[in-house]
Amino acid sequence: MNIPFTKMHGLGNSYIYIDGFKVNLLEQDLPEIARQASNVHTGIGSDGLIMVLPSEVADVRMRIFNRDGSEAMNCGNGLRCVAKFAYESRYVQQKTFYIEAKSGVVQATVHLDDDQLVESVTVDMGEPILARSTIPMETESGGLFDEVIHEPFRVDGDDYHVTAVSMGNPHAIFFQEQIKDAPLYTLGPKVTNDDRFPEGVNVEFVEVVKHDEINFRVWERGSGITQACGTGACAAVVASSLNGYLERDQEVTVHLDGGDLWITWLGSGSVSMRGPAVTIAQGNLWV
Numbered sequence: 001m002n003i004p005f006t007k008m009h010g011l012g013n014s015y016i017y018i019d020g021f022k023v024n025l026l027e028q029d030l031p032e033i034a035r036q037a038s039n040v041h042t043g044i045g046s047d048g049l050i051m052v053l054p055s056e057v058a059d060v061r062m063r064i065f066n067r068d069g070s071e072a073m074n075c076g077n078g079l080r081c082v083a084k085f086a087y088e089s090r091y092v093q094q095k096t097f098y099i100e101a102k103s104g105v106v107q108a109t110v111h112l113d114d115d116q117l118v119e120s121v122t123v124d125m126g127e128p129i130l131a132r133s134t135i136p137m138e139t140e141s142g143g144l145f146d147e148v149i150h151e152p153f154r155v156d157g158d159d160y161h162v163t164a165v166s167m168g169n170p171h172a173i174f175f176q177e178q179i180k181d182a183p184l185y186t187l188g189p190k191v192t193n194d195d196r197f198p199e200g201v202n203v204e205f206v207e208v209v210k211h212d213e214i215n216f217r218v219w220e221r222g223s224g225i226t227q228a229c230g231t232g233a234c235a236a237v238v239a240s241s242l243n244g245y246l247e248r249d250q251e252v253t254v255h256l257d258g259g260d261l262w263i264t265w266l267g268s269g270s271v272s273m274r275g276p277a278v279t280i281a282q283g284n285l286w287v
């Protein structure tokens with residue numbers, strides 16, 4: 001089978017985008033196509049695959065599959081790239097429109113360059129979910145609806161503290177004195193599969209630089225280390241704020257391995273994310 005694709009990235013978090021307005025893959029094994037396309041040796045190489053689809057409740061719909069083929073509920077970098085894809089394909093004419101993800105509908109606004117191409121996108125990511133039962137995270141001591149803020153978390157006899165936030169998908173945030181010391185390669189793969197997170201979890205390490213600036217690294221559920229995670233950056237700002245590290249009326253600059261995102265959360269309500277979306281290549285995938 002020959003599938004036309006576009007490869008795009010948001011701060012180095014790259015996905016293979018397939019135009020579901022033109023190509024019908026409903027009968028196909030999408031997790032398997034995602035695994036094949038993502039393979040850097042025998043496929044195209046990416047962090048996963050994203051379907052851009054017509055929606056019955058919004059202007060466009062996103063389905064996201066991680067590198068291992070698992071389907072995720074949400075993807076921040078993917079939402080920005082889907083917005084660029086939909087606008088430049090003229091599936092939407094207005095600059096502000098709505099995208100459906102598995103986790104719900106969000107509003108995106110595209111910002112154009114001199115050639116009228118989408119350079120960056122602001123997404124209203126909706127409200128963070130803080131209730132333990134909804135993240136979901138299990139506990140021996142706390143209640144189902146309490147929040148997980150700086151909670152003791154033991155891994156292989158070592159003591160850490162975790163703050164857990166869902167942006168439609170689950171995130172476990174660990175604060176570091178210095179981001180260069182983050183135990184990304186050791187704690188990342190252990191925590192992502194930890195039984196206390198029954199649906200797995202994206203694992204983030206955060207160094208607070210100052211009240212409006214943080215450094216960030218991620219081990220993504222289903223994909224491993226990536227250059228950036230949009231929902232993770234939103235969760236990290238919420239977690240930093242809940243721990244009292246940030247001023248709540250400020251836009252926060254998040255430095256990720258692949259570049260910067262700008263996130264605002266006022267302590268309640270929606271999280272706003274602004275950042276770039278880039279097209280890398282187009283071609284045909286043989287599966």
Ligand SMILES: N[C@@H](CCC[C@H](N)C(=O)O)C(=O)O
Nearest residue numbers: 072075076077169229230231
């Ligand atoms: N890279 C993404 C998140 C992708 C999904 C995640 N790995 C999960 O399984 O929840 C982003 O930019 O948010």
